[in-house]
Every structure is written in structure tokens, then in C-alpha cells.
Amino acid sequence: MSIGILTSGGDCPGLNAVIRGAVIKGDRIHQVEFLGIRDGWRGLIEDDIVPLPRRDVRGISRAGGTILGTSRTNPFENGGAQRIREVMEARGMTGLIAIGGEGTLTAARRLADEGIPVVGVPKTIDNDLSATDYTFGFDTAVSVATESIDRLRTTAESHHRCMVVEVMGRHVGWIALHAGIAAGAHAILIPEVEVSIEQICGWAEDARDRGRAPVVVVAEGFVPSGEEQLHAPRGLDAFGRPRLGGIGERLAPQIEQATGIETRSATLGHLQRGGVPSAYDRVLATRFGTAAVDAVIEKRWGTMVSLIGTDIELVDLHSATTVLKTVPQERWDEAAILFG
Numbered sequence: 001m002s003i004g005i006l007t008s009g010g011d012c013p014g015l016n017a018v019i020r021g022a023v024i025k026g027d028r029i030h031q032v033e034f035l036g037i038r039d040g041w042r043g044l045i046e047d048d049i050v051p052l053p054r055r056d057v058r059g060i061s062r063a064g065g066t067i068l069g070t071s072r073t074n075p076f077e078n079g080g081a082q083r084i085r086e087v088m089e090a091r092g093m094t095g096l097i098a099i100g101g102e103g104t105l106t107a108a109r110r111l112a113d114e115g116i117p118v119v120g121v122p123k124t125i126d127n128d129l130s131a132t133d134y135t136f137g138f139d140t141a142v143s144v145a146t147e148s149i150d151r152l153r154t155t156a157e158s159h160h161r162c163m164v165v166e167v168m169g170r171h172v173g174w175i176a177l178h179a180g181i182a183a184g185a186h187a188i189l190i191p192e193v194e195v196s197i198e199q200i201c202g203w204a205e206d207a208r209d210r211g212r213a214p215v216v217v218v219a220e221g222f223v224p225s226g227e228e229q230l231h232a233p234r235g236l237d238a239f240g241r242p243r244l245g246g247i248g249e250r251l252a253p254q255i256e257q258a259t260g261i262e263t264r265s266a267t268l269g270h271l272q273r274g275g276v277p278s279a280y281d282r283v284l285a286t287r288f289g290t291a292a293v294d295a296v297i298e299k300r301w302g303t304m305v306s307l308i309g310t311d312i313e314l315v316d317l318h319s320a321t322t323v324l325k326t327v328p329q330e331r332w333d334e335a336a337i338l339f340g
């Protein structure tokens with residue numbers, strides 16, 4: 001019996017710990033072999049698959065990225081369930097572990113509905129997946145963002161400037177909220193909550209008037225009220241979505257002009273996704289990996305491993321992929337009491 005494993009969508013710290021956990025438990029407890037599928041759905045469609053023996057996962061939990069590679073290939077535009085079934089049969093693959101975000105898991109759910117034996121593992125730095133309390137990668141991204149904001153604050157203070165820090169978060173503001181609270185930001189701007197330019201400038205002025213260097217943390221998907229979403233001229237990703245980014249660059253001159261405070265912006269971008277996973281993410285990812293191989297052995301197709309409180313449970317992929325987990329208004333309100 002062989003189990004295929006793939007990583008798909010944007011990479012994230014902790015992917016290798018999932019792979020290691022699954023392979024070691026598969027080898028030690030269930031005596032199953034693993035096949036590593038390269039670059040997500042692309043490798044499965046194109047039969048780009050390699051043996052993944054236990055020695056190949058030695059020591060990889062602490063490594064960033066994914067040893068398997070990733071892509072945003074759409075399996076349904078490239079042969080779909082029929083092609084995947086053919087490749088799995090030819091390879092003697094009796095089950096599949098798909099590690100990815102909401103896009104990958106939506107694809108996995110549709111494939112499971114069409115009879116492909118697949119179990120999902122949720123990953124994303126954005127923490128926007130429903131049906132799991134946390135995803136691995138988020139803790140590392142928040143730590144990187146917090147340390148970066150701390151550093152940007154010291155230079156802003158020296159120059160009596162305002163600093164706008166753009167963090168990732170296409171649809172949700174979890175990274176901005178957590179890093180902003182941790183670093184004591186004077187404003188946190190997220191896609192879920194409408195805030196006007198006037199309000200942002202008001203917070204910056206209040207902080208300046210107290211002798212502080214205002215720090216504004218903004219998620220890339222934030223749009224100031226009354227304005228259009230800005231897409232920097234970065235084209236589309238492989239799934240045809242506009243690449244976001246540029247809101248920090250847009251806000252900085254607006255704040256400077258309205259308040260007279262010299263303002264700079266910094267975009268953290270992929271720094272938040274790279275590098276070594278935090279201890280928390282390694283633990284969560286390892287637990288997800290070992291639980292996923294158990295789910296495959298039990299043939300729990302169409303499910304996803306999930307963190308509920310401190311327990312790892314299996315949930316239906318449907319419940320995980322229908323609605324994004326956004327920041328509730330009251331969570332932002334809690335933080336907003338400290339703005340300005």
C-alpha cells in the first residue's frame with residue numbers, strides 16, 4: 001500500500017513537519033510507504049512522483065518551504081478526477097494526503113466527491129480556514145511580522161516619522177490583527193473592517209501629539225472606505241487572481257499629506273512565509289501529519305484534520321471550505337480601543 005502526499009498553493013512554514021510526521025508514523029505504526037508528489041496537483045496530473053522513504057524526511061521539521069515543491073495548478077483544467085484516478089492506480093496509490101489552503105482543499109473536496117480517496121491538511125499563514133482553530137504557518141508569520149514592526153518602530157522613532165507596515169492577508173486580517181496587537185500598533189487596518197483615510201490620519205495625529213512615532217499595520221487586502229481596491233501592477237497569479245500588494249505605498253503619501261508627518265512604508269511580503277517554522281507551528285504541523293496518515297488508514301475520505309481547542313479532530317472538507325474564517329468585528333473593536 002502506498003500513500004501519495006502533496007503540497008499545493010502558497011508555501012508556508014511547517015509543511016515539512018507535516019510530511020515528516022505522516023511518513024514516520026506511516027512507516028513505524030502502519031507499515032505503509034509514501035510517494036512524494038512534486039509541485040502539488042501538477043505532479044499528480046503529470047505523474048511527477050518520487051518514492052519518499054523515511055530517510056528522506058530526517059530532520060526536515062525545522063526547514064522552511066516544502067521539500068516537495070508547490071504550484072497553483074488547477075487539477076480540473078488538466079484531466080480532473082479521471083486523470084488522477086489513472087495515475088493513482090498506475091502507481092499503486094491507495095490514498096492521498098493533500099496539504100493546502102482553501103483553494104487546494106476545495107479542489108480536494110471536489111475530487112473526494114468524485115470518488116478520489118483523499119484526506120486534507122489545512123495550511124496557510126493567513127489563518128483563514130474555517131473548521132480549524134488555527135493553521136500552522138500563522139504563528140511563524142505573526143512572529144516575523146511582530147519582530148519586523150518592532151524594528152521599523154525604532155527607526156521611525158529616531159526620525160519622528162510615521163511608519164506604514166503592509167502584511168499579508170488577501171481576504172482576512174488575522175496576521176495584521178495579531179502582529180499589530182503584539183507590536184502595539186497605533187492603527188490596524190484589515191479587509192473586514194471599513195475605516196476612512198480621515199480616521200487613519202486622526203489616529204496618526206493622536207500618536208504624534210503624544211510624542212510617539214505612529215505605526216500603522218495594514219493587511220494587503222484592506223481598502224479605505226469609499227475607495228477602489230488597489231492592485232499594484234503585478235499581474236495575475238496562476239489561478240487568474242490579481243496579485244495584491246501596494247496598499248501601504250498608497251496610504252503613506254496620503255497620511256503624510258493630510259497630517260504633515262513624514263511617512264514611510266514597508267511591505268513585508270514573502271518574508272512572512274519564508275524561513276524556519278516556530279516551535280508552535282512545528283508541533284501543530286507534526287500532529288496534523290500523524291493524524292492525516294491515521295485518517296488515510298481508516299479510509300476517512302473527504303475529511304480534513306483540524307485543531308479544535310487542543311485536540312486534533314477530523315472534520316468534513318465541506319465544512320472547511322465553504323466560508324472563510326474572517327476576523328469578527330468585536331475582535332477588531334477590542335484592539336481598536338488602544339489605537340491612536
Ligand SMILES: Nc1ncnc2c1ncn2[C@@H]1O[C@H](COP(=O)(O)OP(=O)(O)OP(=O)(O)O)[C@@H](O)[C@H]1O
Pocket residue numbers: 008009010011071072073074075076100101102103104105106107110123124125126238239
Ligand atoms: N474553487 C476551486 N475549485 C477547484 N480548484 C480550485 C478552487 N480554488 C482553487 N483551486 C485550485 O487549487 C489551487 C491552489 O489554490 P490557491 O492558489 O488558492 O492556494 P491555497 O491552497 O488556497 O493556498 P493559499 O491561498 O493559502 O496560498 C489553485 O491554483 C487551483 O488550481
Ligand SMILES: O=P(O)(O)OC[C@H]1O[C@](O)(CO)[C@@H](O)[C@@H]1O
Pocket residue numbers: 010011101124125126168169170220237243244273
Ligand atoms: O505571491 P503568491 O505566492 O502568489 O501568494 C500571495 C498570497 O499568498 C498568501 O500568503 C496566502 O494565501 C496571501 O496572503 C497572499 O495574497
Ligand SMILES: [Mg+2]
Pocket residue numbers: 009101102103104
Ligand atoms: Mg487560496
